[in-house]
Every structure is written in C-alpha cells, then in structure tokens.
Amino acid sequence: MNRLKSLILIITFLFFLSWSGVAIYSYLQLGHLKTVAGSDGVLPPDYSGKAILGAQVYTANGCMTCHTQQVRQLDVTHSDIDRKWGTRPSVALDYLRDRTAFLGNRRIGPDLSNVGSRLTDPVWYYQHLYEPDQITSGSIMPSYRYLFHMQKIQGEPSALAIALVGPHAPPPGYEVVPTKDAQDLVAYLLSLKHDYILPEVSAETPSAP
Amino acid sequence: MNHATTLSKIETISYLSEPLPLDSSRSLEIDRSMGVPILFLMRSSFFSFALGLFLVLICSIKLVFPSFLDGVSFLTYGRLFPVAYDLFIYGWAIPLGFALILWLMARLSAAPLSHVRIVTAAAHLWNSALFLGSLAVLAGYGTSVTFLEYPNWASFLLFVSFLLMGLWVLLLIKEREERPLYISEWYLLTALCSFPWIYGTANLMLTWGKIQGSAQGPIQCWYAGSLMQFWLIPVALGAIYYLIPKITGIKIYSYYLALFGFFSLLLFSGWNGLSALIGGPIPAWMMSAGVVTNMMLVLPMIAVVVNFYKMFQESEKLILHQSPALRFVAAGIISYVIATVLSLVSSFPCFNAILNFTDYLSGIFLLLFMGFFGMTLFGGLYYFIPRLTGISWSSSKLIRFHFWLSVVGISLMVSSMLLGGIIEGIALNDPVITFTNILSYAAPWNVLVSLSWFTLLLGFFCFMRLLVIMRWQMIEEKLPLSL
Numbered sequence: 001m002n003r004l005k006s007l008i009l010i011i012t013f014l015f016f017l018s019w020s021g022v023a024i025y026s027y028l029q030l031g032h033l034k035t036v037a038g039s040d041g042v043l044p045p046d047y048s049g050k051a052i053l054g055a056q057v058y059t060a061n062g063c064m065t066c067h068t069q070q071v072r073q074l075d076v077t078h079s080d081i082d083r084k085w086g087t088r089p090s091v092a093l094d095y096l097r098d099r100t101a102f103l104g105n106r107r108i109g110p111d112l113s114n115v116g117s118r119l120t121d122p123v124w125y126y127q128h129l130y131e132p133d134q135i136t137s138g139s140i141m142p143s144y145r146y147l148f149h150m151q152k153i154q155g156e157p158s159a160l161a162i163a164l165v166g167p168h169a170p171p172p173g174y175e176v177v178p179t180k181d182a183q184d185l186v187a188y189l190l191s192l193k194h195d196y197i198l199p200e201v202s203a204e205t206p207s208a209p
Numbered sequence: 210m211n212h213a214t215t216l217s218k219i220e221t222i223s224y225l226s227e228p229l230p231l232d233s234s235r236s237l238e239i240d241r242s243m244g245v246p247i248l249f250l251m252r253s254s255f256f257s258f259a260l261g262l263f264l265v266l267i268c269s270i271k272l273v274f275p276s277f278l279d280g281v282s283f284l285t286y287g288r289l290f291p292v293a294y295d296l297f298i299y300g301w302a303i304p305l306g307f308a309l310i311l312w313l314m315a316r317l318s319a320a321p322l323s324h325v326r327i328v329t330a331a332a333h334l335w336n337s338a339l340f341l342g343s344l345a346v347l348a349g350y351g352t353s354v355t356f357l358e359y360p361n362w363a364s365f366l367l368f369v370s371f372l373l374m375g376l377w378v379l380l381l382i383k384e385r386e387e388r389p390l391y392i393s394e395w396y397l398l399t400a401l402c403s404f405p406w407i408y409g410t411a412n413l414m415l416t417w418g419k420i421q422g423s424a425q426g427p428i429q430c431w432y433a434g435s436l437m438q439f440w441l442i443p444v445a446l447g448a449i450y451y452l453i454p455k456i457t458g459i460k461i462y463s464y465y466l467a468l469f470g471f472f473s474l475l476l477f478s479g480w481n482g483l484s485a486l487i488g489g490p491i492p493a494w495m496m497s498a499g500v501v502t503n504m505m506l507v508l509p510m511i512a513v514v515v516n517f518y519k520m521f522q523e524s525e526k527l528i529l530h531q532s533p534a535l536r537f538v539a540a541g542i543i544s545y546v547i548a549t550v551l552s553l554v555s556s557f558p559c560f561n562a563i564l565n566f567t568d569y570l571s572g573i574f575l576l577l578f579m580g581f582f583g584m585t586l587f588g589g590l591y592y593f594i595p596r597l598t599g600i601s602w603s604s605s606k607l608i609r610f611h612f613w614l615s616v617v618g619i620s621l622m623v624s625s626m627l628l629g630g631i632i633e634g635i636a637l638n639d640p641v642i643t644f645t646n647i648l649s650y651a652a653p654w655n656v657l658v659s660l661s662w663f664t665l666l667l668g669f670f671c672f673m674r675l676l677v678i679m680r681w682q683m684i685e686e687k688l689p690l691s692l
Binding site: 011022061082097136139 | 271272275276279280281282285286287288290291349350351352353354355358389390395398399402403406407410411414415419420421422423424425426427428429431433435439472475476478479480482483485486487488489490491492495498558561562563565566567570571637638639640644645646648649
C-alpha cells in the first residue's frame with residue numbers, strides 16, 4: 001500500500017501545483033483589483049442599470065460564441081488596433097465591472113470591446129440585430145427578430161418603430177418595435193467603451209501608425 | 210461473417226494474457242456485476258453523442274446559410290453551439306470515460322462490484338441534470354462561460370452525481386487485492402480525482418459564485434485546458450495502455466518511459482490552458498507559463514507514443530489488421546501526435562498572433578476530442594462491449610464503414626478548419642481586408658466542415674446499427690442485460 005500512497009501523493013502534489021499556480025494565484029493577483037481615479041470620475045466607469053440587464057441578454061443569447069471582447073497587446077499583434085477595434089490593448093482592470101468577463105475565444109464576428117465608441121447610433125444596432133445582412137452586406141450574423149415585436153399601428157406610429165427593408169420588414173399598417181430585452185442589449189453594447197486612459201497602460205498607448 | 214468470427218477468436222485468446230490474467234468464470238462474474246451501470250452510462254452517452262452531432266451539424270449549416278432556422282430564440286447559434294459541445298463533453302466524453310474507468314478498474318482490481326445501484330442512481334441524476342441543463346441553456350438561462358454554460362442548479366447536480374460515482378470507484382479501489390497499480394490505473398485515477406476538483410473550482414469562481422471579472426479570463430482558459438489535460442487525454446491514454454497489451458499480448462515496452470510520460474503530462478497540464486490568452490489581458494508571466502507548458506506537452510506525447518509504437522512493432526501484423534479495436538486506437542494515436550505538434554506551432558507568439566480566434570484552434574480541439582479521445586474510446590468499445598454482453602459483433606463490414614467514415618470525416622473537418630483558419634488568420638491580420646471579406650474567404654471551408662459533420666454522423670449510425678443488431682440478439686437469447 002506504500003507505493004500506492006506515495007503515487008497518490010505525487011499526483012496530488014503535481015495537480016495542486018497547477019491548480020494553485022493558475023486558479024488560485026490568478027484569483028489572488030487579479031481578483032481584488034481596485035478602481036482608479038480618472039480625470040472625469042472613477043475608472044473603469046460603472047455600467048448603467050439598463051446596461052447590466054443588457055449584459056444578461058448578451059449572456060442568454062451566447063453572443064460570446066462569435067464575438068470576443070479583448071484587444072490584444074502590441075508586442076503580439078498590431079492588427080486589433082489597426083482594425084480600429086480599440087485605441088489601446090485590453091488590461092485586466094477593464095473587466096472589473098463585468099459580472100461575466102466575455103473574453104471569448106472565437107472571432108466569427110468582429111471584436112466588441114469598443115463597439116460603443118465605434119458605432120454610436122442605437123437605430124443602427126436595432127436594424128442590425130433585426131436584419132444583419134441588409135445592414136452589413138455579407139454578414140453571417142443570425143437575425144435576432146425574437147428580440148422585437150411586430151404590432152399593428154394604432155393611431156400614431158410608435159417612436160421606437162425601426163425602419164426595415166428586408167424580407168422580414170413589417171407589412172403596411174404594421175411596425176416593428178424593440179422589446180425591453182433588445183433595448184437593454186443595445187444599451188449594453190453602447191456602453192462598451194474601453195477607450196479611457198488607465199494609469200497602468202498610458203505608457204503603452206500606441207502612437208498613431 | 211467468417212471474418213468476424215476469426216476476429217473474435219483472436220481477441221478472446223489475447224484477452225486472457227497480459228496485463229492481468231483472470232480465469233474466465235471470475236472475469237465473467239466481474240463483467241456481470243457491473244453490466245447494468247456501464248451499459249446504462251454507454252447508452253446515454255451514445256444518445257448524447259448522436260444529438261450533439263445533429264445539433265453541431267445544424268450550427269455548421271447556419272454558418273453557411275445564416276437564414277437557416279434563424280429568428281427562433283432557442284435555435285440561435287449562440288445557444289445551440291454551446292449546447293452541442295456541452296452534450297459532447299458532459300453527455301458523451303465524461304459518461305463514456307466513466308464507463309471505461311468502471312470497467313477497467315473492476316477488471317484491473319479483479320473484484321466484482323458491490324452496491325452498483327449507487328452508480329446507476331448517480332448516472333440517472335447526471336443525465337437528468339444534463340438534459341434539463343441543456344434545455345435551460347436553449348431557453349436562455351445559460352451562463353456564457355465556455356464549457357460551463359449550464360445554469361447553477363444543473364452544474365451543481367452534475368457535480369454531486371460525479372462525486373457519488375467517483376467516491377464509489379475509490380471505495381472499490383480500496384477493497385482491491387494487494388498489487389502494484391497498473392499504468393492505466395494511474396491515468397484513470399488521476400482523471401477521476403481531478404475532474405470534480407477542477408469542475409468545482411471553475412464553477413465556484415465563474416458561475417456559482419463570481420469572482421471579479423478581471424480574474425475570470427485566466428480561470429476560463431485554465432478550465433478549458435484542464436478539461437482536456439485532466440480528463441480527455443488521461444482517459445484515452447489509460448484506455449490505450451490497457452488495450453494494446455491486452456489485444457496484442459505484448460508487454461509495455463518501457464516502464465520508465467511510461468513513468469516519464471505520465472509525470473511530465475501531469476507537470477505541464479493545467480498551466481497550458483493559459484496559452485489561449487497570448488496577448489490577452491493577463492500578466493506577462495502567465496502568458497509565458499502558458500506558452501512554455503504548451504510546448505513542453507510534446508515530451509509526454511513522445512514518451513507515450515514511442516512506447517505504443519514499440520509495442521505495435523513487436524506484435525503480430527495479423528492482429529493489427531484484424532482487430533477493429535486496434536485500428537481505432539492507432540487512428541487515435543496518430544491524431545494525438547498531429548494535434549500536439551499543431552498545438553506546439555500555435556503556441557509560438559508570432560504564429561499565435563495570426564491563428565488565435567480562428568478555426569485553427571477549433572480544429573486542434575476537435576482533432577484531440579474526436580480524433581484522439583473519440584477514436585480511442587470507440588476502439589475500447591469495440592473491445593469491451595462483446596465482453597460485457599457475451600455477443601460478438603455481427604458485421605465487420607459495418608465496423609469498417611464506421612472506421613473509414615470517421616477517419617474521412619475527422620480528416621476532412623480538421624484539415625479544412627486548419628487551412629480555413631490559417632487563411633482567416635492571415636486576412637484578419639491585414640487591416641486592409643474588411644471583416645465581411647474575411648467571412649467570404651472562410652465560407653468554402655465552412656461548407657466542407659458541414660459535410661464532414663454529416664460524414665461523422667453517418668459513421669456513428671453504422672455503429673448504432675451494430676448495437677441495434679446486438680440488442681436484438683440479446684433479446685432473442687434472453688440475456689439478463691439490456692443494451
């Protein structure tokens with residue numbers, strides 16, 4: 001039984017080496033970061049209530065299956081910043097406010113860590129979520145029509161109604177309005193702006209190419 | 210038919226040789242005692258595998274025709290794709306690996322099982338959690354953490370039922386006869402003990418309780434890497450170390466090499482998951498640790514493959530030709546070698562900058578998952594299902610179909626993902642090329658990937674057909690077990 005015991009001991013030791021080295025150490029080193037004071041408030045900025053609900057819609061629909069939220073460091077690649085997916089590489093502090101960090105591992109669609117700075121018009125988001133291929137020709141994003149509601153126009157058309165042209169556009173007399181989920185999701189996407197300058201990265205901020 | 214009988218004769222002869230000779234009445238008793246839980250675990254894993262293949266086929270068609278089944282919440286890509294992969298991992302890889310562990314542990318411990326009802330009950334609990342959890346993810350209650358998508362209650366039930374099954378196996382080992390552990394048992398014990406620990410830690414930090422977002426990235430990657438290194442690879446290697454000596458009758462070539470392979474795998478595993486975050490928002494030392502360990506994983510691969518190769522070399526060529534189990538195992542080993550080398554390439558930061566986030570890495574994952582783990586375990590199934598049920602395979606033609614359809618499917622899928630991934634990566638790295646243009650470069654490869662999922666599904670149907678025939682025979686002969 002002695003050999004069995006020593007074997008189990010070595011296995012346990014090696015296993016805990018990686019377990020403590022990666023899981024526990026990351027938690028200790030990165031799990032207790034503090035916000036920093038920026039020129040216009042606390043950084044990273046907190047999400048609005050709508051944006052927090054929107055992050056839940058993002059979670060429920062698995063957006064991170066196709067979209068990453070990380071701009072890679074410059075010593076590895078310049079392409080993320082050259083694509084205007086961000087002005088600086090992402091750092092751990094950027095995810096401080098995220099309940100779930102949507103780093104992602106696959107780019108079937110573009111990176112979204114700064115989509116709120118890139119595209120600022122909520123209507124664009126609604127149209128794109130409803131009929132992606134009409135807005136961006138060649139897009140393979142699926143339609144999120146189920147986040148919208150088609151209704152008969154009664155009296156004045158709704159202020160929220162969105163203009164659509166594709167095969168799923170509403171027939172005359174009807175209009176398409178975003179549900180609360182869609183509104184929250186767009187609020188969340190619009191709040192994805194990691195372009196503030198943090199003290200720990202300001203030194204690495206790239207000069208214009 | 211003739212071919213099949215010679216084949217089963219060969220395997221019956223060899224199965225009485227190394228590594229542990231058992232008289233046949235004893236081994237029959239052992240097999241009978243655990244037939245119920247093992248066959249139950251296998252049945253449900255086959256069901257999940259077929260379902261997973263079907264769902265992932267729909268997903269791959271969606272990438273080619275985005276309007277296919279679109280606009281329906283529970284069929285959207287972001288929900289369907291994780292469910293398909295979770296079915297593969299928690300529905301297929303873990304129960305099937307567990308069935309294999311049960312069988313090998315009982316065989317190697319030379320003890321019949323007692324209180325098997327605990328395992329069967331835990332397996333039922335596992336399946337219910339899996340089924341309800343998958344439905345919940347489709348309904349929008351997923352967590353969006355890779356491989357940990359199930360809602361908290363479902364992942365907690367999975368955790369508890371695995372603990373139940375695992376503790377029961379540990380008790381079995383305690384009761385075993387006094388004897389040094391066989392190398393297969395080392396691997397299987399490692400897998401058995403580390404899975405609940407990894408799964409528990411990852412869930413505790415990412416889903417049940419949520420640590421600060423800034424630390425979640427490394428934990429997510431650590432979990433995905435550990436799942437591969439502490440479950441899929443050890444289970445498959447444990448199976449191979451059992452199957453080759455059993456079928457060929459050749460002893461393990463070098464125990465020192467086996468020792469080295471085992472401990473070096475253990476030393477570098479877990480860390481290597483960090484290589485998925487090269488250039489990501491983590492401290493530099495983590496990245497370096499990920500890169501170095503991912504490269505070092507070539508060492509255990511070489512050690513085990515040299516061992517296997519020497520054993521193949523010494524064995525009679527006739528057995529290699531006629532044993533379906535060995536043919537599947539050989540395909541598995543080849544996949545392991547290729548995948549480890551490809552993964553080594555992708556961990557160089559200069560290549561990783563191009564290949565990260567593309568299909569290249571998905572291709573490596575699938576080569577290890579379907580090619581190494583899948584083919585090896587199918588090999589194991591071809592060996593041990595006839596021994597459990599007492600009925601030999603009815604058609605060597607269907608086995609050959611299963612083998613070749615799987616080989617063609619996996620090679621087509623992996624090669625198109627690798628090539629597509631490289632093209633996609635080079636294009637992504639050139640900011641002049643617009644994103645929608647990159648999609649058009651990837652499009653033809655996506656068609657090939659859909660085609661290869663379909664081929665894999667066809668191959669699996671051949672296997673299912675073999676099982677259905679066996680089930681009929683069992684009903685005719687009124688055997689106590691049901692398949």
